[in-house]
Amino acid sequence: MTVPDSTVSASPIARLGAALGLDRAALAHALRLWLAAWLAFGMAALLHIPNPYWAAMPIWVVAQPSRGLLFERGVFRVIGTLVGAALGTLILALDGGPWMAFALLGVVVAASATAVHTLRGIQAYGAMLTGMTAAVVVLPSVLDPTVTLAIAFSRVECTLIGVVVVTVVTGLFTPPARRGAFYRRVRALCGDAVDCVARAVGGAADADADAAERRVLAEIGAVDAAARLVAAGSPQGYRRLRYVDGLIAGALATLAAARALGDRRRRGETPPAGLLPALTTIAERLRAEQRPAAPTPPGLPSQALPGLGASAGLAAPASNPAVDGVAVDGAFGHPAAASLATTADPLLRRLGDALDQLAAAEDALFAAADEADARAFGPRTARIEPHRDWAQGRRGGLLAGGATFVAAGAAFVSGLPAGELVALGVCIFSMVLGSLPDPKRVAPLMLAGVIAGVCIATGYRFLIQPALATTLALLLSISPFLLFGALARASRRFALPAIDANMCFLLASQAGMPAAAAPQILAGSGALVIAAAVVCAVFLLLPSRARHDADAIARALGRDLQRLLGNGRWTGFGDWHPRAARQVLRLTLHLARSGENASASAAVTGDAGAAIDPNSAGAMLGALNLGHAIVGLRELAAQADLDPVARQQAARALSELRLLASEPAAVVTRLGALAESYRLTAATPVLLDAAHSLSACAALIAPLTASKAVQPST
Numbered sequence: 001m002t003v004p005d006s007t008v009s010a011s012p013i014a015r016l017g018a019a020l021g022l023d024r025a026a027l028a029h030a031l032r033l034w035l036a037a038w039l040a041f042g043m044a045a046l047l048h049i050p051n052p053y054w055a056a057m058p059i060w061v062v063a064q065p066s067r068g069l070l071f072e073r074g075v076f077r078v079i080g081t082l083v084g085a086a087l088g089t090l091i092l093a094l095d096g097g098p099w100m101a102f103a104l105l106g107v108v109v110a111a112s113a114t115a116v117h118t119l120r121g122i123q124a125y126g127a128m129l130t131g132m133t134a135a136v137v138v139l140p141s142v143l144d145p146t147v148t149l150a151i152a153f154s155r156v157e158c159t160l161i162g163v164v165v166v167t168v169v170t171g172l173f174t175p176p177a178r179r180g181a182f183y184r185r186v187r188a189l190c191g192d193a194v195d196c197v198a199r200a201v202g203g204a205a206d207a208d209a210d211a212a213e214r215r216v217l218a219e220i221g222a223v224d225a226a227a228r229l230v231a232a233g234s235p236q237g238y239r240r241l242r243y244v245d246g247l248i249a250g251a252l253a254t255l256a257a258a259r260a261l262g263d264r265r266r267r268g269e270t271p272p273a274g275l276l277p278a279l280t281t282i283a284e285r286l287r288a289e290q291r292p293a294a295p296t297p298p299g300l301p302s303q304a305l306p307g308l309g310a311s312a313g314l315a316a317p318a319s320n321p322a323v324d325g326v327a328v329d330g331a332f333g334h335p336a337a338a339s340l341a342t343t344a345d346p347l348l349r350r351l352g353d354a355l356d357q358l359a360a361a362e363d364a365l366f367a368a369a370d371e372a373d374a375r376a377f378g379p380r381t382a383r384i385e386p387h388r389d390w391a392q393g394r395r396g397g398l399l400a401g402g403a404t405f406v407a408a409g410a411a412f413v414s415g416l417p418a419g420e421l422v423a424l425g426v427c428i429f430s431m432v433l434g435s436l437p438d439p440k441r442v443a444p445l446m447l448a449g450v451i452a453g454v455c456i457a458t459g460y461r462f463l464i465q466p467a468l469a470t471t472l473a474l475l476l477s478i479s480p481f482l483l484f485g486a487l488a489r490a491s492r493r494f495a496l497p498a499i500d501a502n503m504c505f506l507l508a509s510q511a512g513m514p515a516a517a518a519p520q521i522l523a524g525s526g527a528l529v530i531a532a533a534v535v536c537a538v539f540l541l542l543p544s545r546a547r548h549d550a551d552a553i554a555r556a557l558g559r560d561l562q563r564l565l566g567n568g569r570w571t572g573f574g575d576w577h578p579r580a581a582r583q584v585l586r587l588t589l590h591l592a593r594s595g596e597n598a599s600a601s602a603a604v605t606g607d608a609g610a611a612i613d614p615n616s617a618g619a620m621l622g623a624l625n626l627g628h629a630i631v632g633l634r635e636l637a638a639q640a641d642l643d644p645v646a647r648q649q650a651a652r653a654l655s656e657l658r659l660l661a662s663e664p665a666a667v668v669t670r671l672g673a674l675a676e677s678y679r680l681t682a683a684t685p686v687l688l689d690a691a692h693s694l695s696a697c698a699a700l701i702a703p704l705t706a707s708k709a710v711q712p713s714t
Contacts, residue, residue, distance in 0.1 A: 021493030030490035058162035066177035068233020076126030084133025110401025117393035121228035191286030200262035246361030253354035396434035418527035425531025449500030457508035558701035622696025629690035646681035664698035
């Protein structure tokens with residue numbers, strides 16, 4: 001039997017919609033965008049505000065897929081616009097001459113572009129609007145004698161009108177963020193992290209375990225990047241962010257423990273009996289579509305993985321089980337201690353802490369709204385340092401601020417009427433591209449959108465604008481162009497270039513302004529194209545910095561480990577872990593952008609003779625595990641009641657590790673020899689963990705030695 005092809009049986013209209021990236025929902029969204037843009041433009045025109053086309057410009061960027069994100073983006077656009085207008089007015093009020101105004105504007109733009117990379121979520125959008133609005137106020141007033149400060153402020157008024165209109169028109173139809181689905185996604189991610197531990201304990205193939213770790217690590221980075229966007233516009237969402245961060249940090253700690261347990265299995269150590277089924281049960285619970293209620297009756301001990309607690313939802317039997325014929329007192333598969341949290345093995349204790357955190361953070365995340373702020377959980381791994389990409393921020397700031405100053409100065413020296421529009425375009429385009437994680441990919445699309453918008457606007461000015469005599473005619477003339485732009489913006493295929501096409505159409509069309517002569521029209525249109533072409537060319541010619549940024553983060557990880565060893569102000573886990581977790585997440589993103597992500601890398605197997613791949617998940621998790629091992633060695637060296645031989649062994653290991661960046665291969669060899677000399681001390685397992693972790697991450701934290709093969713200890 002032949003199955004009919006849906007693409008063949010679909011109507012011509014449906015096939016056209018599919019080709020254009022438009023379905024019923026997209027068409028409805030396009031109609032709302034068109035209505036908002038037309039109403040905003042009409043309000044500004046009826047109020048006789050100069051440059052009414054500015055009122056329609058916010059429509060294309062403020063509209064968002066979720067209501068909270070829409071409202072918050074509108075709020076920060078208003079805040080950024082007002083702050084930028086105030087700074088622009090202050091620059092003009094100083095009256096230090098054109099060059100002083102250009103220099104101060106460059107500083108404001110640079111600071112705004114830098115803040116884009118050091119703020120999270122929608123706050124970064126507000127920072128970008130600050131620099132853009134300052135340029136809108138300063139450049140026309142200084143470069144064009146016919147433009148007064150009142151006209152510059154009219155553009156600010158139009159922006160505020162556009163924000164209010166798009167919020168009202170589209171907000172009523174925009175759905176709220178699917179925070180529940182996002183929280184379930186985070187739970188499932190934590191289940192995948194626990195499953196990685198189960199794979200390591202169960203003896204999964206190294207390639208399979210490494211592939212699972214890479215996938216989970218990439219998903220952790222994606223969830224972390226999306227968390228604040230999902231919370232936007234919701235006080236409850238922001239309050240629960242701490243628990244999302246706790247789950248992310250716990251998942252990362254669990255993933256690192258999986259790598260360390262896998263290393264132990266590869267060197268012949270046997271995990272505690274009963275650990276594997278407990279981990280499998282916990283992973284299945286976290287990945288369940290519906291969160292099961294905790295069934296543990298009051299007064300009964302939890303048979304969860306020791307240390308996980310009743311909040312894990314794993315009930316205990318009335319009597320203690322027997323594992324391999326040995327009775328265990330509530331310590332699931334660990335006869336020597338009542339829980340992993342109290343075991344003498346630092347790695348198992350760390351795993352217990354991480355699982356405790358997952359349980360507590362998950363319990364708090366899904367708590368009732370009035371209980372969400374009252375929950376707390378372990379501080380050791382609950383925090384991740386806030387995102388601050390200062391390296392990219394400095395580059396973006398210097399580029400946008402410098403480009404704005406140079407373009408403004410060139411426009412002033414040339415005296416060309418279109419120079420103001422070139423300078424403004426350079427400022428806006430450089431800030432937009434500089435804010436993106438992958439400007440090389442977006443630059444061609446931006447240029448195509450600018451050219452399309454300018455070409456359509458030029459036709460409008462030549463063929464339609466001279467015939468307009470009334471406000472009604474103006475509104476009717478602009479309506480089909482706004483509708484076409486709304487359809488393109490709502491299209492899944494053309495949405496990205498449509499933003500620039502719509503913005504540049506409005507700028508170049510000068511809709512609502514008197515008709516102009518052909519030279520003036522061509523000069524204005526050419527100015528926008530030149531500005532976009534120059535900025536896009538610069539970004540395309542600049543070398544990619546993703547690999548460089550990844551190397552810088554790797555070096556920072558190495559420096560942080562040195563501080564943890566006592567060569568700096570850091571003394572403990574709480575100083576190091578939040579920063580290290582953030583560095584690993586940033587490193588994952590930069591490697592993905594550079595096209596050298598671990599998915600294309602060989603697994604780090606730990607076998608003798610294996611070269612270390614600095615891009616693998618094992619290298620990044622190895623850096624985390626090395627930090628844990630250093631903390632464990634410091635704790636052992638400081639225990640006065642510990643066997644003196646073990647304390648001496650820990651102290652010697654710490655001394656050797658201070659050379660981890662300069663001669664990692666030799667350090668690994670000496671650590672292996674030190675472990676071989678004292679096999680039965682309390683420090684030996686931690687020392688071996690340090691050696692294997694350094695083997696995994698040596699090429700990552702010591703880039704100068706990356707070409708050398710580092711041999712893991714045996």
